[in-house]
Amino acid sequence: MNFRFLLVLSLTPSIVIAQQASESEAASLHPKTDDSQCLILPPSAPRKSQATMGLNNNHIWIESDQSDAQMGKEAHFSGGVTFRQGPRHIYADEATVNSESQQLSAKGNLTFEDPLVTITADSIEGQMKNNSATLKGAQYWLKGQQVHGDAKQLEITPENNLILNGSSFTTCPPESQSWVLEANKIKIDSKEEWGEVWGAKLKIGDVPVMYVPYMTIPVSDKRKSGLLFPKFSTSTINGVELEVPIYWNIAPEYDLTFTPDYMSNRGLLSKVEFRYLMPGEQNNNQNGKLNFEYLPSDDHLQGNPNRYLYHWEHQGRINENLRVLTNFTDVSDNNYFTDFNSDVQQATDNQLVRVGELNYLNNDWDLGLKVQDIKVLGLSDKPYQVMPQLSFDYRFPELSNNLNFDIYSEVTNFAHDEDTHNSATRLHIEPRLLLPLYGPAGSFTTELKLYQTNYWQRNGLKSLGLEKSVSRTIPSIRLHGQVNLERQTQLFDQNYRQTFEPQIQYLYVGYQDQSNIALYDTAQLQEDYYGLFRDRRFSGLDRIADANQVTLGLTSRLFDESNSEKLKFSFGQIFYLRNSRVGLSNNELANQPSSSVLAAELDAHVYNDWYVSSEVQYDTKLNETRKYETTLDFRPEANKLFQLSYRFVRDLVNSNANTGDKVDIAQAGTRIAWPVKQNLYFVGDWYYDFKRKRSIESYAGFQYESCCWVARLSYHYRIRTNFNDNIATTPIDREQFESGIYLNFMIKGLGGSGNLGISDMLKDSIFNYRKPIYLTD
Template identity: 45%
Template sequence: MRFSLILTFSVTPFTVWATDFVQPGECEAPRPPELTSPTTLEENENDRAVRVNANRSEAVAGDSAKFEGQVQLTQGVRRITAEQAKVSEAEGKLTATGGIFYQDLGVSVAADSLSADMNASEAELSKAKYWLNGQQVHGDAKLLQITADDNIELTDATFTTCVADDPTWELEADSIILDSETEWGEIWHAKVNMFGVPVMYMPYMTVPITDKRKSGFLFPSIATSSDNGFDVSVPYYWNIAPNMDATLTTQVMSARGTFVRGVGRYLQPWGQGQVNLEYIGKDREDDNQDRYLFHFEHAGKLDKNWRIFGEFTQFSDDNYFSDMDSDVSTNTDNQINREGEVSYFSDNWDMAIRVQDIEVLGDVEKPFQVMPSLTFNYYQHGIPANLNFDFNSELTHFAHRDSNHLTATRLHLEPTLSLPYQSPLGSLNAELKLMQTFYDQSGLNYQQNDDLDDQVSRTLPQLRIGGQMNFERDFQFKGNDYLQTVEPQFQYLYIPHEDQSDIGLYDTAQLQEDYYGLFRDRRYSGLDRIADANQLTVGLSTRVLDDGLHERGSFSIGQIFYFEDSEVSLGSEDEQRQESTSALAMEGQWQIDQRWALQGSFQFDTQSGDTNKTELSVDYQVDNDRMIQLSHRYVPDLGVDDNGDSVDISQAGLRTTWPVAKDIYFIGNYYYDTHLSRAVESYAGFQYESCCWAIQFSYYKELETNYEGEDFNTIGRTSDYDKGFRINFVLKGLGSSGPIGVSKMRDEGQFNYRKPYYLRN
């Protein structure tokens, strides 16, 4: 016969939470035999009554009670099972023996015996096995104590995140304290065993039991390279405040010296930002020069309408980013931006004031500085006759670092009237614009430039008419339903010619020509050159969507037809448009199935028969950790080689991530320059990751960029390689949730195509 007894004393619940060390669906945590589901526990969280069920009992009213046989004690979120239990109501004591199992929302414990002071909310369990519920953290303890502060104290204990009964790694400690208030665990006099062999001793350490941040050392990384020699990085994390932190990394390189870098971050209601400081004294690989970097960036708002942004970087030399493992930039970036802006936004107008200085690495012409630029924009849409009115204006002063260089001030006014029409069948837009620009170029600090006028006024009207039609049809392919759209598009653009050779070039450059660029109204960025135009652009796009309206493929093709030659250029007569058509531009992508995808672009000169540019990539991807990509890029006439001959960039690439065995992944990148007949970058790595530990090992070999070399301005300027090994080792649960993952590891060796001219050629 079952016996039930309800007591009415109160005990404060003790709860421990733990970090989720694995993603859902990955390694299952070792699970103890649960008494009840977590959902049921949560439902009873506010219940303070103690309920006891047992096969047999002896009770003295108001004094004590003894229970035997499948004893179950419940109170709120706590559950206890035992063979025997004794409750002293007068003393507020509980003792239990035989098959003890304790459970609450955060922890489950199996023990030989239990003794609890219910008035003080304390308990002791001897010879305990514990599990942090829903996590991988578990271990043994000679004595487990639950304190009145809701903490757990373990004596002669072990700690691991491995699921096996014979764990790969295990931490043995004299004392482990899991603090529910700080949400961190303190471990005293601990040794770490790997495969049963002691590998490390720590007199004191802390580990997270939630995702709450705390100051402390992070896992080091080890590498070796031809440039840095033997390389060890040790990061220290400083949790300054809930909205502020910093990471200080000490990197010791046998070939260079000690490199220290720090990054501080902050998050405030008025904005967020970070500060970077990096320094190496007497770099032995750079003639014992001191090398440094300072970086600051901030983005935020001053109130509802005001926004502010700032970015500033100062560094010791142009090769800094090529040589050092900077947290600010990468060795493929050739431009460093310094910018500050304050802007105001209202319902139908906005304004901003901005300063900008772009530092181009290497011995090249330095760009102008914007010091400052004031913009004002007004827009009123839906005025009578469905007209839209836009007014854009800009007042910019251009300065230069070279004191003996031209400076100028530019005022640009641009009112625009447009009449749009839209319907499901298509759209049509007529636009009339007047571009009025004034230049003051009298700021010549050393001598008058005969090619430029002190004062220039330029007035150019612009007419643009563009439209698009939308057609669609349903069709079936291999039993599946699809929708195809056909979207013809056109644009007529007219801008009269005006000689602009008396205007300097301050922020103007050639824009990229691709399919979408065919429908721009400008050939150049900036305002110093506005190319004359009398041209018609025609294009056609088609898309295929499945029955879920997911795009499975698209293709676009277009070309510009010139009715007159364009005479405006950036200074070279060769740049003038004297052909009847532009290059034929095509772009497309095709999701062949769930795994195969093809995408590419192609620009072909129909008059000369030359290819202007091609990009092509083929992807086979099962998931983020299993993929193969083949790619090729061709860009002609980027510069000259060491012999003064024109050079094309023709680079083929292979990137892959694939499992080679259980929990072992291979990551590889390889890029080859077919024009120069040499590898540009090689990267190969392996990662092993189990539920509780992981290791990454990689080898890389890549061309170095030397911005201060004699041949910097020529393609194929370097034949020096940097090569080396990297090792990253992690025990999950000891201050880390694991490696950066195979996808991030693959991107470590990712070749960068953002600046084709400055790729490590």
């Protein structure tokens, strides 16, 4: 028969010995690695005895197969020794406890475990009174992290910190240690969850690549000041480029990142990002960031101009009802985002919206105050500024028998930087009655509106043909009905449920001459399928187009037996009972058609992993396509994509050229993201312009990602968005295309600036962000 001896010690010399029958359990000394999740698991510990329940941290519990104890002095234990004091546990073949000196020594298949770390070692010498210990020949695993390593000697301090001498540090699985950080000494702070390293030598594939006398490393997701991984690239425009981000964790509510960005063809661009958090009560908090970027002298441009950017954004809740939002950006010149890799916006952005809002939100009404200024890069005509706008929105749902009432009102003051433009104050009131009727078979909505607007216009009115004071009252009636029909059908030996959802809308909007009102915030809206059922042709309020028209539309869907939508097809058209007499300009009112474009959209899961998406706008009067886009996707699983796409747009205004010329766009492309082998992915795309007969973008990138490091090598050739220069002393012939090679590398577990992923590579394309006009000009 096997016997196990249980020994409970307090910090006083008294000893209580108990005896219990049990089976001896041995701990595995090797961690288990789950390759699919990159999880590094420490050695499994023996099952803990329930007899320790109720003991405090001053008591010590010892359990073993055999025991030889001298009361009040020293005790020796052997055979499956288990030692517990509070959250700390030691498992060994044999151990000795000296009650007088409060010391513990153990060896043989030794495992130490506490909430922070699991350690296997040759031996341990511990001081029970102050909870310190020294382990020799140790291997350690930080719990909840990928971090593990070796140490000739590992010390556990009374504060539960770890001090490792002659040690190593890595986040790679034991069987595939791509990188290891070897150090003379490592101190891991259990409270701050960061490590200090002295005499560090970084090895990649057993090859030393870097020596650092002192550095800090993360052992959790907590922020820590230090050097982040650099980014390296070379391009035909900027030359060799090296970014070295430096992170400063100022306080829990503040941090700052300073990034020197050296470009051999331009000089040193300094970038600073400051982030802050303003905590409040009951989830009321505000946050924001400040960015400043500065290049004192651009060596690539004639005249060596200064280049700069500054940006501020802030948002949040002041209290339960009050919200605040600010966003302001300014740059030195029109081509700043084209020339530099800014931390604020993409190179394809051509509008800088500077806005400030303060909103009070209630259950039935909202009150808002707004100022706005839009800077359009590359355009000589500046938009109007909103200085300021006060809006009030009141809602009265269920006024009577499902009848809803709401009223929107605003008073806006429009200003302009140039004296040649007029300014104005606009008062707009828009009451609405809405009667929606819904049922399983369909819906019918009746909507009555009244647009009441008053303008008080100033400066240069006679030369522009404007009036000082204008009052405009326009009624609107919208009747919209939809019927839901469905049937069971069979296609390709498969059962489907097919729906037919015809809808009809009648829209009447009264007429009033508005040529005596300037355009302050109004533009043409898109004529896609869903736009056919809007009650407005223009954004903003300066033009309310009259209408007497009927819109017909039909949507049909296919659902499989699991009720998953496999196809959706919609098409529709507006039929004008009377031509509109209100336009943005008088020229567009001539030769009006009796109907709108025929707009259609298709989304289909064609077969297995093949998907089709298409959109067309067809002019039935001229028998020509105005706009057409289609994509064919093969998506068998995550991070696998093959796509073919084509887009065509007719008579698009070339606003970038500042001439008003119209251009046609016809472009085709392909995109692929595919694993080459385990952990190695390829992403590429290629786009061709049929009108200009040239390639406008090519991208190829390889990314390797293991459990402990990521590397990306990519090549990019793309057209550049070049606006008119407003900083050069002499005219500049800018490059039309740019090509470059980019290298990104990040070691997991040593800090980094952002994440590297396949989705980022798919987004690294001009087609994801640019409007079609900027793809060819």
